[in-house]
Amino acid sequence: MSDNESEEEEVPKGPVENAWAIKIPEFKKGEMKSHLLEESSFSVLFPKYREKYLKECWPLLVKTLTEYGIKTELDLIEGKMTVFTTRKTWDPYIILKARDIIVLLGRSVPIEQVIKVLKDDVTHEIIKIRNMVRNKDRFVKRRQRLIGANGTTLKALELLTSCYVLIQGGTVAAIGPHKGVQQVVRVVTDTMRNIHPVYLLKALMIKRHLVQDPNLKHEDWSKFIPKFTPKNVPRKKPKVRKLKKPYTPFPPDPTERKIDKQMAEGKFFIEKSERKWSKKRKPTEEEKKESTDRQREKRAKAFIVPEEPKYKPNVPEVNSQVDIKSLKMKVKNSKKK
Known part of the structure; x- marks a missing residue:
């Protein structure tokens, strides 16, 4: 019994209880009788920080994909990775897996994990x-x-x-x-x-x-x-809710000045006259009394007798310490003469 016949017997017929347990048959080289008529290609951009890593791992990717007949290109100027099918491609679905590989490489997945995508x-x-x-x-x-x-x-x-x-x-x-x-x-x-x-x-x-x-x-x-x-904790509602004002396309009116309000109420000119009158107003009785008291105090100061200075006699300064020796010498000198 050949291998193909044993594989055909393993394929279950009818409803399957566990589909994950069924082994996927491998697509081997030589099962596709003719080459692909059209060339398929996919391109993916990669970020600038992945450039150094891609330059290091690109030879390994080229080696693995050439086994399946896929051509690869790395454009560092435009920041782009591209995969192509060739006449040597023997698996028609491998180009989609190659596309997934360059997508994952552009998203910072290491090459060791990316190559696993080629498995069925x-x-x-x-x-x-x-x-x-x-x-x-x-x-x-x-x-x-x-x-x-x-x-x-x-x-x-x-x-x-x-x-x-x-x-x-x-x-x-x-x-x-x-x-x-x-x-x-x-x-x-x-x-x-x-x-x-x-x-x-x-x-x-x-x-x-x-x-x-x-x-x-x-x-x-x-x-x-x-x-x-899941527990949905209710949020605390604000105490005072601000009502939204109705939308108007026009800008708001300018705020009135204090002078405009006084002029509209008719108080501006009245207050102005009151201010003038307050400057020229007559003094009250209390103010009059205060001013008279001040003037009386000024006048009373002129009648106050000033304090006379006390007499101090001029006492000559006498030196109590007399040099007796010098005095005796003066007397002797005067007698000799």
């Missing part, structure tokens, strides 16, 4: 998480929650799903088996919808243990999986 049992998914959350601060917090402290949450997700997961900017790239990639997509979308990844990872761990038990194969697993009930 490996797929990839690029999840755009930027538009899932409008608030930028909230988006950064939920993305960090998905990564975890020192990348522990992301590493646990990779181990449970057997996938490679990379978070870059506003996208999440996942490479791995079909079922694992589906689980990664579900975890990422639920995390960005404010469900903590700890609950999702715990559910994945429980499912992994339940799959190994043959007795629970046909039972409902919902009773084993923990249910997460």
